[in-house]
Amino acid sequence: MDFYKNEPQTLLAVDCVILGFNGESLEILLVKRGIAPERNKWSLMGGFVHEDESPEKAASRVLKKLTNLEDLYMENCGIFGEPGREERRVVSIVYFALIDATQYRHILSEEYEAKWFPLDKHPKLIFDHEDMISTAKHTLRTKAALYPILFELLPEKFTIPQIASLYECVYNIDLDKRNFSRKLLSSGLLIKLNEKDKENSRKGAFFYRLNMDIYKEKIMSFLRYLPSWSVDES
Amino acid sequence: MDFYKNEPQTLLAVDCVILGFNGESLEILLVKRGIAPERNKWSLMGGFVHEDESPEKAASRVLKKLTNLEDLYMENCGIFGEPGREERRVVSIVYFALIDATQYRHILSEEYEAKWFPLDKHPKLIFDHEDMISTAKHTLRTKAALYPILFELLPEKFTIPQIASLYECVYNIDLDKRNFSRKLLSSGLLIKLNEKDKENSRKGAFFYRLNMDIYKEKIMSFLRYLPSWSVDES
DNA sequence: AAAATTAAGTGTTAATTTGACATTAATTTT
DNA sequence: AAAATTAATGTCAAATTAACACTTAATTTT
Structure with a gap:
């Protein structure tokens, strides 16, 4: 038919x-x-x-x-x-x-x-x-x-200053790098590597990579007006 | 052509x-x-x-x-x-x-x-x-x-208990109504009316309506990893 | 080689927000 | 008038945020 x-x-x-x-x-x-x-x-x-x-x-x-x-x-x-x-x-x-x-x-x-x-x-x-x-x-x-999708714009190994400037670009703002870094690290999303990026500064910034397990978990985890615990994602 | x-x-x-x-x-x-x-x-x-x-x-x-x-x-x-x-x-x-x-x-x-x-x-x-x-x-x-779009599911005049149970439905959670109400009111999004809904309880709950100016302002205002002030929305 | 320079990363603290819980208030039913 | 019900406000400790100072690791300049 x-x-x-x-x-x-x-x-x-x-x-x-x-x-x-x-x-x-x-x-x-x-x-x-x-x-x-x-x-x-x-x-x-x-x-x-x-x-x-x-x-x-x-x-x-x-x-x-x-x-x-x-x-x-x-x-x-x-x-x-x-x-x-x-x-x-x-x-x-x-x-x-x-x-x-x-x-x-x-x-x-x-x-x-x-x-x-x-x-x-x-x-x-x-x-x-x-x-x-x-x-x-x-x-x-x-x-x-x-969602932490901006990491898709970065290489597997990236530094915190890199992410910070990426967020600054996307939202057209200035970030306090110190607070930003602390907040990001406390999310558990990043795994520190034993290696530094020496391209962009004298001191060099440590490379990190994403913790994919946490990455997936983080989805839907910051809902306004809602307590952050236990959102049923079905 | x-x-x-x-x-x-x-x-x-x-x-x-x-x-x-x-x-x-x-x-x-x-x-x-x-x-x-x-x-x-x-x-x-x-x-x-x-x-x-x-x-x-x-x-x-x-x-x-x-x-x-x-x-x-x-x-x-x-x-x-x-x-x-x-x-x-x-x-x-x-x-x-x-x-x-x-x-x-x-x-x-x-x-x-x-x-x-x-x-x-x-x-x-x-x-x-x-x-x-x-x-x-x-x-x-x-x-x-x-974005506060769930208000589209409610009539122009609504009560705080109504919104609360709507959020409970959408996210399949239990809310502490006291904290929820406080948070919601502090957003400035709601304008209290001089009228009560007597349909759903004895005491009756005050009606509110949306403050459309704030409603529009609120867009993009709760960004994770970013300070809440001044996000350029162009 | 010492001093200056640069940017990364860690600390400190006050102010704000959150989460958990108790109480009071307004109304209807009995 | 007392009981019942649900709205609304209050309290307080804990957690988070924002603002700012300082230390550290490296390179470049002198």
């Missing part, structure tokens, strides 16, 4: 807001668009959803094609489907992806003309891609307020 | 997880499906996205058709597009909607066979609609941990 015969079909695309952190500031990976319309203009990396794949899968595929990376942290952060947002009706599902800064420099596929830009100072983009970035930023902030 | 000529098209649908609160527990509004396949089985209210509307618009339309309510609080909470989730390939965008319990009883459209069920004890649903409810619950919890 063939159902829904008279229902309208639509073009379905994904667009990726690919974010990285260079230790100083957030960056976004943009590409020069390869197809018409708006060919050769800067845009988010995107693509159409194939017939045999989910949108999420499509986003992974597109990301892999550009960066050669798999299993990136990725999350849906909006759906753009206003009629008229492109010449032809296309509903676009937007994902943001977080990439570890230290790996990405050399992995870009040759196939695309791609470039990292400062997140707050990038070229004009096609269609409503600027709005997509805005919602991605917002989702990132909301999510990172509850 | 006609772009994207050779790209595949797909059926795009919306499904709505409609939640209400009856003072005691959360409820979900389900409908008996009107079309094949799976006709006459219980399901989420849904519909196809028309050619001239955005998915969000489609969800509003579908919601209005069922409840006659407009401007409901509504939020995307997932995209279900695995090939094989239905007989035919359909990508479904899921929204959850929050409805004020005191209004909804008499507004249901005659056109649909719809019924409120306890959220934790509802009939089996078609396709992957159960999963949709799970993600809706999860999104609700995450969102409500940062």
Whole structure:
């Protein structure tokens, strides 16, 4: 049986807001668009959803094609489907992806003309891609307020000053590093390594890595208006 | 010019997880499906996205058709597009909607066979609609941990015991009402009215309403790892 | 080689917030 | 009028936070 015969079909695309952190500031990976319309203009990396794949899968595929990376942290952060947002009706599902800064420099596929830009100072983009970035930023902030996802932007081994400046970037604030460090350490989320990062300071800062068990536990653990104990996560 | 000529098209649908609160527990509004396949089985209210509307618009339309309510609080909470989730390939965008319990009883459209069920004890649903409810619950919890959206489930005038039991429901916990009340009042979010709810207790509890200015201010104001002051929300 | 410099990391303390519990207050029912 | 019920306020010790000072480990300059 063939159902829904008279229902309208639509073009379905994904667009990726690919974010990285260079230790100083957030960056976004943009590409020069390869197809018409708006060919050769800067845009988010995107693509159409194939017939045999989910949108999420499509986003992974597109990301892999550009960066050669798999299993990136990725999350849906909006759906753009206003009629008229492109010449032809296309509903676009937007994902943001977080990439570890230290790996990405050399992995870009040759196939695309791609470039990292400062997140707050990038070229004009096609269609409503600027709005997509805005919602991605917002989702990132909301999510990172509850879940320790910003670690996805850092290498496996990172220092506390690194995390601090990452949080400062994302929320556009100044942190008291001393209090921040103490708070972070008391969470039990970090495991101290016997090794220092000498790149960024004379004294050098100890490397840490994530305690994945605690990482998973921490999810949903800081709910406002609620006592912090025992939230049933079913 | 006609772009994207050779790209595949797909059926795009919306499904709505409609939640209400009856003072005691959360409820979900389900409908008996009107079309094949799976006709006459219980399901989420849904519909196809028309050619001239955005998915969000489609969800509003579908919601209005069922409840006659407009401007409901509504939020995307997932995209279900695995090939094989239905007989035919359909990508479904899921929204959850929050409805004020005191209004909804008499507004249901005659056109649909719809019924409120306890959220934790509802009939089996078609396709992957159960999963949709799970993600809706999860999104609700995450969102409500940062934003005071649960008020959307209450009437304009509400009492503190009402909010407390709502939070108890959503997070499946017991609250110390005394501490909860103190915390809530100190947020400045509530404006005390000169009127009591006598329905639910002998003494009666004072009604409050939301201070919308503070409500908007509160957004993003309780960030873990960050000092609570001055988060630039641009 | 000593002194200056830089940024990391640890301490200290007062103020605030939280959690646990007790009491008082307003109303209806008996 | 007493009993029952639930709202609302109060108390206090413990925990957490914010603000600030100091020490430490290394490198660079003199």
